Amino acid sequence: MTRRHSRATTPAIAVSRTRFLTAALTGLCIAALAATTALAQDEAAxxxxxxxxxxxxxxxxxxxxxxxxxxxxxxxxxxxxEISIALAGSFDSMNPYTRNGRASALSTIGYESLLGQVLAGSGSLPGDDMNGLYGLVAHTVEYPEDKSWVIFHMRPEATFSDGTPVTAEDVAFSHNLLLDQGLKSYAEAVRKRIPKVEVLDEHTVKFYFAEGISRRSLIDQVGTVPIWSKAWYEETGARLDEPRLEISPGSGPYVxxxxxxxxxxxxxxxxxxxxWDLPINKGRHNFDTIRLEYFADATAAFEAFKAGEVTYRTEADPKQWASAYDFPAANKGWVKLEAIPDGSPPQMTGIVxxxxxxxLKDKRVRQAIALMFNFEWTNESLFAGFYEQQRSYSTGTPLEATGVPEGDExxxxxxxxxxxxxxxxTTEPWVPHTSDPARLTSRKNKRQALRLMQEAGYTVGDDGRMRGExxxxLRLDFLLNASGQPTEKAVAENFISNLQDLGLDARVEAVxxxxxxxxxxxxxxxxxxDGYPALMGTGTGLAQRFGSEAADDLxxxxxxxSPMVDRIIEESLMTESQEEEDMTIRALDRALRHEFVLIPDGYAPDHWVAYWDQYGRPEEIPPYLLxxxxxxxxxxEKAQKLREAGAL
Structure with missing residues (x-):
């Protein structure tokens, strides 16, 4: 996974495979949601x-x-x-739901759900309300106070791109298709929680939820499943778990x-x-054409942008952002550079x-290895000092665990x-170690790492090699995507150099x-x-991301x-107030930091965007969505000026 920016990863669009599949497949981590409602009495019940x-x-x-x-x-x-974007790497499928093949970015762009999501599942919608979902294919959602079931009343005018109507049968079919042919872990989790879906009429569908479980992430989960055409799948015999270039018609604004x-x-x-006339769509989906151009590596992709072959770029490499935009088109003002504040908490990314x-099962070994990563040197030497270091799965938010636990926690x-x-x-939560920014290798940290390795049963022989009992x-391979950012390779190589200095047989394996x-x-x-999403509230997605039941999942x-993490998630799902939920999420942050499964490598507090000056945007960007x-x-008009100047 190309991952440099900690928030958005693939240049120009936030479609890193992990994050993209999480949103498109499972509707995970839409948590801590709240409701404006009209109340009515069901006389029969x-x-x-x-x-x-x-x-x-x-x-x-x-x-x-x-x-x-x-x-x-x-x-x-x-x-x-048109807006055109460069991506590094390759693809051979337009179906991201299969384990085989590599799907293109934006391959689910044509699909909608009952409750609205951001374009292609790349973020939070709306971008200024993290606590709500609004009707899209459904105009009304109906449920009892105990949330034991939900009914969606669908818009009868909704149609697929081939002109056929979107019906409740399509919704039920899509839900069941994910259970039958989607990821096994998703199917197992959903079957336990959602035992039945019922088509009440052509435009009304009802989901039933299991007794004795948390009601978190149930209505929002079924409400955000992509809707596929049942007729197309039955006519073609296509499967959701196979790679293919042909895709089913969707009901969305793009094809x-x-x-x-x-x-x-x-x-x-x-x-x-x-x-087009729905309030949820006003002012959105404005480009006639979105063109994705693939290149062998990140360097070729950047050169295509400089030449005007592609016109928009979200920069993911801080060193490049600091020094690589000194080229004629940028100096003439044809290319615009902006650092736009990002209000979302950073994902917990780094070296996993x-x-x-x-x-790597021994935490002492992981701690020793981590001590050989010098964030301060890396930030100054490779990131141009632009990065800040994550210290939490909720960095900078009220959900971040601080101090020794007390009171309710x-x-x-x-x-x-x-x-x-x-x-x-009895102790404060884990925070990253500090290192000398002037030296790649910190002698103090190396001595501490050697002590931890000795405690774990490893010794360094006369030949300088670290051996177990x-x-x-001790050999470690660092898997790297060869088409990723050059800075990413530099980070890996310098870290590996420090591990070799510790005595490990450590290697970068670029493929x-x-x-x-x-x-x-x-x-x-x-x-x-790689990494994990930021903790922003509770939901069943937490178990599918951090729980033991998903330990072997993508x-x-x-x-x-971690039994501790599992129990905290279970209890968090049963909380009955926002204050109680927030307390359990702080406890979860504390527990995850204690388990120590990754080395955070920093994040950028802003979106770094570069584009040929032919686009407009609102003056105020919402906090949670670029x-x-x-x-x-x-x-x-701007585009015409560029053409008259000979820029494009």
Whole structure:
């Protein structure tokens, strides 16, 4: 996974494979949601039924039922023009739901769900309300106070791009297709929680939820499953778990026009899209064409941008951002550079330990290895001093664990019994070590690392090699995507140099993007650049990301297995107030930092964007969404000036 920026990874669009599949496949981690509602009495059952234009778990939705558009969009944004983006690597499929092959970015762009999501599942929608989901294919959501079931009332005008109607049968089919042919871990988790889906009529569908479980992430999960055409799958015999270039029609504002494997994908705005006048869509989906151009590596992709072959870029390499934009088009003002504040907490990314490997099961070994990573030197020498270091899975938010646990948090940790080590309850949470920015190797940290390795049963012989009790030299392979950023390779090589100085047989193993994808899926690595999403609230997605039940899954790169983490997640799902939930998430942050499964390598507090000056955007960008492909637009007058100047 190309991952440099900690928030958005693949240059220009936030479509890193892990994050992209998480959003598109499982609807994970849409947590701590709240609801504006109309209450009605069900006379037959004598229970309060909530009916609403959206869904949330606690409190109020930001936007009322009669909202006209999201506050941050330009409702009069012009439609038209093209935006083109360069990506490094290759692809051979347009189906991201299979374990075989490598899917293109934005391959789910044409699909919608009952409750609206951001374009292609790349972030939070709306970008200024993390606590709400709003009706898209569904105009009303209905459920009892105990959330034991949910009914979605669908818009009868919704159609697929081939003109056929979107029906409740399609919704039920899509839900079941993911259970039958999607990821096994997803299917197992969902079947336990959602035992039945029922089509009530052509445009009404009902989901039933299991008794005795948390109601978190249930309504939002079924509400954000992509809707596929049942008729197309039945007519073609296609499967969700097979790689393919042909895709089913979707109901969204964009359609795939051209696919050239390993080279190009052209996406067109659908003029016949059924939902243009919906409030949720006003001011959005403005480009006529989105063109993705693939290149062998990041260097070639950047050269294409400099030449104007592609026109937009989200920079992911701090060193490049600091020094590589001194070229004629940028100096003439044809290319615009912006650092836009990012209000989202950073993902916890870095160098992940594969704890499935015997050698990395010992936390002392992981701690010793981590001590050989010099963030301060790396930041100054390779990141131009632009990065800040993550210290938490909720860095900079009220959910970040700080100090020794006390009060409600300490009482909660005590209630969990022996699964919580005494150290977690009596010490401050883990924070990264510090190093000398002037030297790649810190002698103090190296001495501490040697002591930890000796405690773990390793010794350094006269030949300077680190050996275990079996006499074998300790070997570690760092898997790297060869088409990634050059800085990424430099980080890995300097870290490996320090590990070799410690006595390890450590190596960088750079492979092409197809091999990298397969190896990462098969967990065939010791170390890899990857990570976990920021903790922003509770939900069933936490178990699928951090829980032991998902230790061998794609979305748990470290293979984390922790009874303490499992119990905290279980209890967090049962919380009944926002304050109680927040307390359990702080405890979870504390526990994850204690387990120590990755070395954080820093994040950028801003979005770094570069583009040929032919695009417009709202003056105020919402805190949780950059939204380039969502609500930016093509400015024809600016584009004409560039052409007159000979720029494009």
């Amino acid at each position: 004598d229970e309060t039924i909530i009916k609403s234009h959206g869904y949330s778990y606690f409190g109020e939705l930001k936007y009322p039922e009669d909202y006209e558009h999201f506050s941050y969009v330009n409702p009069d944004a012009p439609k038209g023009g 795939i026009e051209e696919v050239v494997p390993n080279r190009r994908v052209v996406i067109k705005r659908n003029p016949d899209y059924w939902g 330990f594969n704890t499935r490997r015997d050698v 300490l009482e909660f940790l005590n209630s969990l019994g022996d699964v919580v080590p005494e150290e977690v309850k 079996d006499g074998q030299v 092409d993007s197809a091999q990298f994808t397969k190896r990462e899926r098969d967990h065939d690595y010791d170390l890899v650049f 979305f748990n790169p470290a293979g984390l297995r 939204g380039t492909l969502d609500f930016w637009w093509y400015d024809a």
